[in-house]
Structure formats: C-alpha cells, structure tokens
Amino acid sequence: MAMFTSHILSTGWYFRDSEDSSPEAWMPVPEVPSVVHQDLQANGRLENPYVGFNELDARWVNEKSWAYRKILQTPAIPAGSVVVLAFDGLDTFATVKLDDTIILESNNMFQAHRVDVTKALETEGEHVLEIEFDCALLRAQELRKQDPNHKWASFNGDPARMSVRKAQYHWGWDWGPVLMTAGIWREVRLEVYSARLADLWTDIGLDSNHESAHVSAFTELDAVNLDSSYKVNFTLSFEGEEIARETATPKDRIATVDFDIPQPRLWWPHGYGNPNLYEIAATLEKGQDEVHKIAKKIGIRTAEVIQQPDKHGKSFFFRINGVDIFCGGSCWIPADNLLPSIDAERYRKWIELMVAGRQIMVRVWGGGCYEDDSFYQACDDLGVLVWQDFMFGCGNYPTWPELLESIEQEAIYNVRRLRHHPSIVLYAGNNEDYQVQESAGLTYNYEDKNPENWLKSDFPARYIYEKLLPDVIQELSPRTFYHPGSPWGDGKVTSDPTVGDLHQWNVWHGTQEKYQIFDTLGGRFNSEFGMEAFPHLSTINYFVEHEKDKYPQSHVLDFHNKADGHERRIATYLVENLRTATDLETYVYLTQVVQAETMMFGYRGWRRQWGDERHCGGALLWQLNDCWPTISWAIVDYFLRPKPAFYAVARVLNPVAVGVRREHHDWSITHAQPPKTSKFELWVASSLQKELSGKVELRFLSVDTGHEIRERIVHEDVKIVPNGTTNIITDGVIDHTIDTEPHVLAARLWLDGDIAARDVDWPQPFKYLDFADRGLEVSRGSETADQQTFKISTQKPVKCLVFEERDGIRLSDSAMDIVPGDDQTVTVTGLRPEETLKYKFLGQ
Ligand code: BMA
Numbered sequence: 001m002a003m004f005t006s007h008i009l010s011t012g013w014y015f016r017d018s019e020d021s022s023p024e025a026w027m028p029v030p031e032v033p034s035v036v037h038q039d040l041q042a043n044g045r046l047e048n049p050y051v052g053f054n055e056l057d058a059r060w061v062n063e064k065s066w067a068y069r070k071i072l073q074t075p076a077i078p079a080g081s082v083v084v085l086a087f088d089g090l091d092t093f094a095t096v097k098l099d100d101t102i103i104l105e106s107n108n109m110f111q112a113h114r115v116d117v118t119k120a121l122e123t124e125g126e127h128v129l130e131i132e133f134d135c136a137l138l139r140a141q142e143l144r145k146q147d148p149n150h151k152w153a154s155f156n157g158d159p160a161r162m163s164v165r166k167a168q169y170h171w172g173w174d175w176g177p178v179l180m181t182a183g184i185w186r187e188v189r190l191e192v193y194s195a196r197l198a199d200l201w202t203d204i205g206l207d208s209n210h211e212s213a214h215v216s217a218f219t220e221l222d223a224v225n226l227d228s229s230y231k232v233n234f235t236l237s238f239e240g241e242e243i244a245r246e247t248a249t250p251k252d253r254i255a256t257v258d259f260d261i262p263q264p265r266l267w268w269p270h271g272y273g274n275p276n277l278y279e280i281a282a283t284l285e286k287g288q289d290e291v292h293k294i295a296k297k298i299g300i301r302t303a304e305v306i307q308q309p310d311k312h313g314k315s316f317f318f319r320i321n322g323v324d325i326f327c328g329g330s331c332w333i334p335a336d337n338l339l340p341s342i343d344a345e346r347y348r349k350w351i352e353l354m355v356a357g358r359q360i361m362v363r364v365w366g367g368g369c370y371e372d373d374s375f376y377q378a379c380d381d382l383g384v385l386v387w388q389d390f391m392f393g394c395g396n397y398p399t400w401p402e403l404l405e406s407i408e409q410e411a412i413y414n415v416r417r418l419r420h421h422p423s424i425v426l427y428a429g430n431n432e433d434y435q436v437q438e439s440a441g442l443t444y445n446y447e448d449k450n451p452e453n454w455l456k457s458d459f460p461a462r463y464i465y466e467k468l469l470p471d472v473i474q475e476l477s478p479r480t481f482y483h484p485g486s487p488w489g490d491g492k493v494t495s496d497p498t499v500g501d502l503h504q505w506n507v508w509h510g511t512q513e514k515y516q517i518f519d520t521l522g523g524r525f526n527s528e529f530g531m532e533a534f535p536h537l538s539t540i541n542y543f544v545e546h547e548k549d550k551y552p553q554s555h556v557l558d559f560h561n562k563a564d565g566h567e568r569r570i571a572t573y574l575v576e577n578l579r580t581a582t583d584l585e586t587y588v589y590l591t592q593v594v595q596a597e598t599m600m601f602g603y604r605g606w607r608r609q610w611g612d613e614r615h616c617g618g619a620l621l622w623q624l625n626d627c628w629p630t631i632s633w634a635i636v637d638y639f640l641r642p643k644p645a646f647y648a649v650a651r652v653l654n655p656v657a658v659g660v661r662r663e664h665h666d667w668s669i670t671h672a673q674p675p676k677t678s679k680f681e682l683w684v685a686s687s688l689q690k691e692l693s694g695k696v697e698l699r700f701l702s703v704d705t706g707h708e709i710r711e712r713i714v715h716e717d718v719k720i721v722p723n724g725t726t727n728i729i730t731d732g733v734i735d736h737t738i739d740t741e742p743h744v745l746a747a748r749l750w751l752d753g754d755i756a757a758r759d760v761d762w763p764q765p766f767k768y769l770d771f772a773d774r775g776l777e778v779s780r781g782s783e784t785a786d787q788q789t790f791k792i793s794t795q796k797p798v799k800c801l802v803f804e805e806r807d808g809i810r811l812s813d814s815a816m817d818i819v820p821g822d823d824q825t826v827t828v829t830g831l832r833p834e835e836t837l838k839y840k841f842l843g844q
Helices: 036-042 136-145 159-163 344-356 373-382 401-418 433-439 451-456 462-476 515-521 537-543 555-559 566-577 584-610 644-652
Strands: 005-008 013-017 066-073 082-087 093-098 101-106 113-116 126-134 188-193 195-206 212-223 230-238 241-248 254-262 278-286 289-298 303-306 317-320 323-325 327-332 361-364 385-389 424-428 481-483 526-528 618-621 656-662 677-686 692-702 708-720 724-735 743-751 754-761 777-784 787-793 798-803 816-818 824-829
Touching: 082 093, 082 101, 101 113, 126 136, 136 159, 188 195, 195 278, 195 289, 212 230, 212 278, 230 254, 241 254, 303 424, 303 481, 317 424, 327 344, 344 373, 361 618, 373 385, 401 462, 433 462, 451 462, 462 481, 515 584, 537 584, 566 584, 584 618, 584 644, 584 656, 584 677, 584 724, 584 798, 656 692, 656 743, 677 692, 677 708, 677 743, 692 724, 708 724, 787 816, 816 824
Parallel strands: 327 361, 327 618, 361 385, 385 424, 424 481, 526 618, 656 754
Antiparallel strands: 005 188, 013 066, 066 126, 082 113, 082 188, 093 101, 093 126, 195 212, 212 254, 230 241, 230 278, 278 289, 303 317, 317 323, 656 677, 677 724, 692 708, 692 743, 743 754, 777 787, 787 824, 798 816
16 A cells, blocks of 8 residues: 655746746746745846835736746556645636646635646656736736725725735735735645545643643545545654554544543743643554554643623633733734745744743734744744734625635635644634724624625625634634634724723824823733834845935835835824934934833733733734834834844833833923922732742932932832732822932832842933933953853933844843943843944933
C-alpha cells in the first residue's frame, strides 16, 4: 500500500501580462507562493512600491490580469491512487487550466481548493498548468454595477471591494497603499495517495478543579476505496514524550478516540503560566502499512467571555482557566501588502515583541486576512490570546446567494484550519460594519429574530454576522466564543459604553478629545483606540529618497500618511501639548511623545478600572504594526522598530503597576488659567493571583529645581489586592496657592525591598514647562560582549527619555521619565562594548 506523498510546487513557474500572448512575455517567478508585485520587482519591471511615490507608478499593475504557468511532470502514480492538486490560496479571480482544460474557477482568496487531476495526468510526460488571474479591481466594479439597488455605504477603499472576497486593505486603507495583488499567494501541492487523513481535530474538556482533562480526537478519512481495513492510530505526547495511545476504526469516514489526562498541564497566556502544548498525532494504517500521518499542537484550557449584569451595565472580559484576565494588547493588520513575503520567522518576531511589551491579546482585524498558520503557532507557543475577526470591514456588504455560499465555504475552511489553536479565544463577525449600519441609517431591528427578514433589509449582511457565521462556529468550534461584530453589544448602539466592546475614536478622529481624559471615554472592553506617530527616522530614510524632502510636512511624507486630515490632527495634538519643532528628527520625536502619552493615559486608567468590578475588561490599541513603511497609528513600524509608545504600554501593563494622576484641568477652555487646586489619586494595579505587601512612596518634585517641594508620602505594608486595584489615595489635594512651583508627582512601589514599578504624573501641558538644564547623566554600567547597561540619573525631572532604536538590539526600557533621587538602569542586548546609543528627551 503506497504512502501519501506530497510535492510542493514552488519552482519552475513563469508569469506574464495576460494581454501579452507572445512567448517571450513569460518571465520567471523566483518562488511560489508569491504575488505579482514581487515577481515584477524580481524581473526589474517594477520599482519598490514602498519607496517615495512609487506606489503611483505601480497603479498600472492593479488594472491588469496576469497568467502564471508551470510545466508539470506526471508523478509516479501507484495503482489505485489519485492525484490531487491542492491550492491553499489563490488571489483572487483564478481560472486554473491543465492542458487547456479548465479544472477550477475560484473567486475567493480565503478559500483552499482540491482538484482531482488523476484523469488529466494519465498520459505520462509533461503537462501545462496555467492559472489566469483576472483583474480584481475591474471585476469588483462590474459586480457593483450589477447591483445598483444595494446601498454601498463604506469607509476606506473603493466600496466595490465589498463584492469581492479578497483582503479589503488591498483597495487601500487609511494606513496603506492601493496595491491590488494577484497570484498564488499560498502553497500549491501535488498530492498522490490512495488514502489520507483529511483533518484532525479535538474537543477538550477540563474539570472545574483542573485535576483531569478529557480529550476527544477525531480524524476524517479520505480514501479511494472505503473498505473496513483502515485503522487510525492516535498518540498524545507532551514535550516529545508519548503519554497515551489509542487505535480506532473509521465509521462513516470519521475515527474517534478519547483520552483522559490526569493532572493536565494547562495552556496559559504569558505572565499567568506556561503556554503548555500537547501534540496529537494520527497515523492512518492499512494492514502493516502506514499510509499517512498528521499531527497538531493543542492546548488544554478553558476560555470564557464573562458577560454579567453589574453596576456598570454588563461586563465583557475574558476568563482563562478560571482566572479573570485583563487583556491589554493590540490590533493587528497584515504585516505586509505583499503577503507571501512574510515568513514564519517574521511572524514570530512580531509575537515575541508583543510578549516583550507585556501584551497579552492580539486582534486580527477584519480588513486583512485569516493569517498564516505560523502566526497562530507563534501565539500558541508564546502565550498570546487571539481575537479573530472574520474578514469584513467598514462597510455594508451585499449578500447575493453565490456570495453567501462562498462566504460559508470560506468560514468552514478557516475555522477548520484554525480551531485547534488554544490561542484563539474569540471570533468576531466583522470590523465596524455595525457602525456603518448606524452612520448610513440602515435598518437594524434587533428584536426581529427572523434571518430571512434580515436578508431582505438594506443591511443584509446581518445575516452573515448573526446567522451564517455563528452557525459555522457552533458546528465546528462550539467552545469558542462568537461575537457578531467589533464593536457590538447586545444590539445596542455601538458607542454604548455599558455593554459589549467599544472602538473609541473620539481621540484623534471624532470630537478630538484631549488624550489626558482617555480613561473617561472607555467602555466595557476597548477594542480600538489610537494616536498616530511618525516612524523611526531610519524608516523614514528608507522611503524618503531625497535629502530636500526630509522635513515634517514634505510631499512624500504626506503621501506616506493615508489618514484623512492627518496634518490637522497631528498638528492639533502637538500644538495643544508641546513646543513644536520644524526639524524632522525632533518632529518625529514629538509625535512619538504624544502617542506614548496617549496610550499611557488610556491603558493606565482602564487597567485601574479593571479593579472596579471589571469595569474595563481589556484594551487593544489601534494598531500594533504596519503593512508598509508609513506614518500611522502603529506603535511598532514596518521594520519592527518600536516607537516610544511600545515601552509606555509595557510599563502600564507591568503585572504590578503603580499609578498616580492629578485631575485633568483643561487649559484650553479655561483660557489657560491655572487651576487653584488639583485633586490627585494614587493606586496599585496587580494582575497577580496572590496578595502582596509593598511599600508605596509619593514625592512632589519641582520641575524647575528638582527639589522636593512638599513632604513625601510613604505607605509601608500596603496590602495589594490580587488581580485588581488597590486604591491608596483617592482624595489627595494639591493647593497651587501654597505649592506654586510646577511639580511632578513621582510614585514608586517596592516589593520585597526592590523597586517594582514607577509612575510620574506631570503638570499639563508640557509646553508651559521649562525644561532647561536637566542635569541628566547617562553613563555606562556593566557590560558583556553583547549586553551593555546604561545608568541614568538626573538633577531635575526628565520627560520621555528615548534611546535610539537600532536593528539587532533590544532595549529593556525606553521612553522613560527620570526624576532626581531615583537612578534607573537600561539594559541593551545586542550592543557591543565599542558601540553607543544616542538618546533624546523632551526639551533637550
Ligand atoms: C478603525 C479601524 C480601521 C481604521 C482605523 C483608523 O476604525 O477599524 O478601519 O484604519 O480605525 O482610522
């Protein structure tokens, strides 16, 4: 009995413009998977679209159709075997021909396809495999025209995008270029077999006391001849060691076994325990022969979303293995416009960065793609929770029968592909489509529970989010929580802060509130909020080619910022808060200070609210990453260079964090009259499970002299509430008629005699402060061959000390506030003894 064999078809491909039928038009493809922009660049036909204005010179590519071809050799086909061409992803309108016969037509890049080509390859020798990719840009416009009665309301990109199942950001977004890719974007294989295991999945139950787990494992048999002689041998291993083995005979093609695991090693998000993974393997056997083997890593854990009525409305937070978890993290967009260019290592680096930044949840946003397996594998391995949107974003989607059918297949395929990942704890129906429903005044009667009526309404996609997708989840991954949209809450208006999740854009977009009040604008779970900042200077140097363009408002810099009104908004937040600058380096830094402050003001307050009956269940900033080198809300740029906000967020998400904050006094609307008094508060937020005892100190330090202007407050033996907030001072008052000098409130927390956390509250806005002559000293401390430490001290308070980011180095901290009498140390990994780092601080 022949073994299952698989040949990856990655080489020997050629491509050409479909309209150019001359034989010389074929150009070699370096490697498949790829998309046409990569292949054109490799052939010298396209300049890097990420540099300068090249995106515009690449527009012609978007309007073309492309053909890919490869000569196939008939593989050895043992008697009784079939040959299948397996496509994991075709982008997007693909007609696949084998020797001029159409074998597949596909119009959804999120689906995989399997085509039996046994007959077609019967004759020995060479066969021509050709794939025509029809122009998705034009096809979308045609499809839209065919349905003029649909209300094509949307924001971002051409509304016609909603007619096509292709990553929506390819039509351009408010952080990304218009690059309409086409190509074989995921693996294609030739498989030869008489039988194979088509799928392997599990259902995992965990006892409430965590003493034992029950794993049911299932495989699906796909065989040419379904006789009863097949057996499936299942093994369960942990850290490479087999712990259990069972054999089953398939019934109706499904083989099932059950394992009981005493004392299971649970999968935990990082910071709460190890992300333990088991391996489940299934071997298909016929007689003595092993025919096919597949394996998956699985995790034993429970994941719940707790929605209970409470004094704030209705809660929305995650409980993993019985532990309530404040989910601080980020929203994720595709890490590149040219998706196949992201390899497993780059995905891993992104997730490693999240862990280094103490972020615990990533939201895969609905305008991108169902990510590569290696993305979720990295999340499983490193203990990062995943909020997974379905791929719909910012629009009123049509629901033609053939589109619904395609969407259903897409959902089935992807949920099957992803369901074993313990990291995935929530599926959401879409991104902001309910907001479009609201803003466009479309019909949404929550009380009407008849899905057929929804289809007939002017918001027909409700059928997708409240019927089609939840049915798929119920069938294929019933233990995973399903949420109709992000944001969404029990059918209430999406801006309702008392229920469901919330996208809070009234800082930056909307009413452009001051970021200092961000904490007062949150809801039960803040799944989007953001502030733009320029990327690292070396990233700017990558896409700005000419020295003459290296000033903050240059044409090319504006071109690399796709957000409507970005100049006004950046300017508003800078002018309100900081003394602005015109040199690029300082300007970059200032925008980054604003972003870091914004993120801190949001996260810090919302984490504090966690302790108030889970008032806020989590915060996912917009956005972690970029898909090209650009100016956006990302806190880490395209080249994985962190912006200062990355460190500000990490500090606020410290497992035990101290917070100090004086009340907001709005200087703009009081005609810049200073307040007479300011209340202040001091607290500790802990995500640890045990009560701690610590010492908390608060000092009042003059910005001008660095001296303590008032007696410090010290609380010894503070009992720190586990997994909650400990309020230490709630009614502090600064009397500015007595303490007239502008001063910072500098808080420190000691645990077991060591400083465990710091926070500094500053008089606002920074532009009124005099930052002259800080007396900052940065000196070298201990060093090894690849690790240097820097000791930092100051005579007067320093705001946002940022160290240079350099590829290959890692900073233990940055974007720090330094105050007198509290020296700090930064460890730089990857820096050699002879190298040094530049740094910058506010008012330098
Ligand atoms: C949110 C997101 C994105 C957008 C971002 C910034 O609404 O869902 O669509 O990029 O805001 O505007």
